[in-house]
Amino acid sequence: MKIVRDSAVRQEPAQPQAVSPEENRFSIRPRQIALFFLWMLAFTLLARGTSGALLPEVQLSTPAPNTITQSLTATGTIQWAAGSLFYLPEGLLVEAVFVSEGEAVQEGDKIAALRREDVEQKLRSLQAELAQKQTEYARLTKPVAADSYDLEKAQQALQAAYQAAENSAAAWAEKEANAGSERDALQRELNERQEKAAQYAREIAEKQAQRELLQQEESPDEEIISRIEAELTQLTAEETQNREALAEAEARLNEADAALESVQSQREEAARTAAQAAEQAEQARNDARHAYEKSVEAASETAAANAASATVLAEQIREMESSVETLKKLDEQEGVFCAPQTGTVESLQLMQGQTSGQVGGSISDPERGYQIRFALEAEDAVQDTAGVTVTVMQGAKSESVKINSSVSQQDGGVVLSAALTGSDWQVGKAELTIRLSETEYDCCLPVSALHSDNGGDFVYSVEERNTILGLQNIVRKVYVEVVERNNELAALRNYTTGAPVVAATTKSLQEGARVRTAG
Structure with missing residues (x-):
């Protein structure tokens, strides 16, 4: 039997072949590439998050119109409004005093008895002196003309x-x-x-x-x-x-x-x-x-x-005429001085056996109500009180009033007073705020946004910039001119960028620093 052999070439199973390292570099599979980029993304997000967490956190404020108020705080005393002084001629012997301080009197009540002989002698002397001054006043008021x-x-x-x-x-x-x-x-x-x-x-x-x-x-x-x-x-x-x-x-x-x-x-x-x-x-x-x-x-x-x-003499004549009238009335009343108005005797400067002074005392006027008096030290003294408003606070009650009296002290300080309205004030201590000025400005910022160095006052403005890590908030140092400031606000003159500024920060800042905003 004739054996026929298959002429086709029998293929043997493929054997693994060795690959060089350079060929292996370019033979990375797609799955491995995807894993690489996922790892890179995770690393970037982690780096950005870690970096952001380490950045200073700031609170921003945008310049805006506002009003800057300058004020002082002080403690004052509420008291009755000053009473009316009563006057009598000087040098008269006080024979008796019929009232005491704090006593209520009616108009016409006896205050004191003065020796009548003193009253008559004082009246004659004052009338003679008054006649001389009136003659001198007539001479002084006579027209003076040049001889032509x-x-x-x-x-x-x-x-x-x-x-x-x-x-x-x-x-x-x-x-x-x-x-x-x-x-x-x-x-x-x-x-x-x-x-x-x-x-x-x-x-x-x-x-x-x-x-x-x-x-x-x-x-x-x-x-x-x-x-x-x-x-x-x-x-x-x-x-x-x-x-x-x-x-x-x-x-x-x-x-x-x-x-x-x-x-x-x-x-x-x-x-x-x-x-x-x-x-x-x-x-x-x-x-x-x-x-x-x-x-x-x-x-x-x-x-x-x-x-x-003549002006000075006219005032003296008026005072002397008033004194003459007072003396005449005293003489008619046999030397008894009576209360000129109804009220309470606040002060009394008459003592039995002593001679009278020009001011006999003062009687309170119920119609005058209360007043607030307070003192300011030299460094806080307000010399020009025109238009100055004071807010008085006592318990739940408050009132804004204008200063109506200012008395300078030798140490440079000043004692101020203002009239209060209403009748429900209590004599005693009160807190007050003195509003010195109120000025409106177009560009105001919190005073915490201000910083200073050798170059002057400046603020940190914040701008957004694209960086390798994405959109970032970058700090920029901007010098400004401060027009006025108080404890809360500062008014700027030449801040023209309009960019928000850093009002508060968790860390110190410098030019070009990256920050993150609160909230």
Whole structure:
């Protein structure tokens, strides 16, 4: 039997082959990759959680408008409002006192008895002194005016000098005009005489020429020659008269020229004299005016001094008049002083056997109610109390009132008081808050957000930034200008970022630190 062998190649089972380490690096299975990333995620979350837990925890505050109030706290005493003082004349012997401090009195009740002889003597003395002061007051209130007599006389003298100068100038101008007119008339007369002399000379020369011509003829006409000679004789006589008149006119013209020059010279001299007189009068007027102005200033100063003295004296007179009226009333009541109003005697400064002082004591006024009095040390002293409000607290009751009295102390402190309303206050201690000021600002933060270093005041603002660990809160240091602060708030002027700032933190901070916010 023929055996046929299978020609196919029989495959043996595959044997494991060795793999190199480099080939093994790139042969990681997907499951292993997923496990790796899961481990990385868990590590990242653990690291982030651990890091966040270690970060400082902060509380943030956003700048906002607010009102900053400045105030002080103090302890005061509530007491009855100050009573009304009663006054009586000083130096009167007190013979008896009818009341004591704390005693209720009605208006008109007897307070004390004063020796009547003292009252009468004091009244007479005070009335005499009052009369003197009233006389002095009348003198001081009399108008004080400067004496203008000398100035008026000097002004009149100046006006007279001006008028005299004008009159003199006018008179001499008229004299000069008359002398000039007279001289001009003489000049015209002289001119006429000179013209006549020339005319006579021409006519005589013509007649002589005619006569010579006639005489040279062979048979001259004697009748004509005789007539010509007669005419020459007439002309010569007239010419002689005219020559004499001409000489006289020249003499009178010379006299008129001399007179005119004299008048002009005298006019100039009169003008100088009048000008000097006017100048002297004007200087005298100016001196008088200066003296008058000085007297006006002196009168004004005197009037001012008198007015000031009169004001003081008027007050003294009013006080003395009041004292006189009191003394008159005491005299009418035989020296018994009575209560001026109804109330309780708070203080009494009258003692039997001693002389009275100006203030006899004080009587409380039920209508005045209560007041709070308190003292502040020098470092807290409020000097300007205008508009200062005080909140008074006693038990469950409180009231806000305005300060109405301020008394400075030698140590720099101040004692203040304010009137209270209502009748349910108790005399004794009370707590109070003095509100010094209230100012509104646009940008305020808790005072805990403020820090300081050599660079000044600053805050820590918080900004969100993306980091390798994700979105983180980063601290940034921002310097600011503090306008005002109190125990709770601070007002800033130049904080413009608007970012929230750290108001509180569990750990110290620095620039660039990462933080976590509370809540």
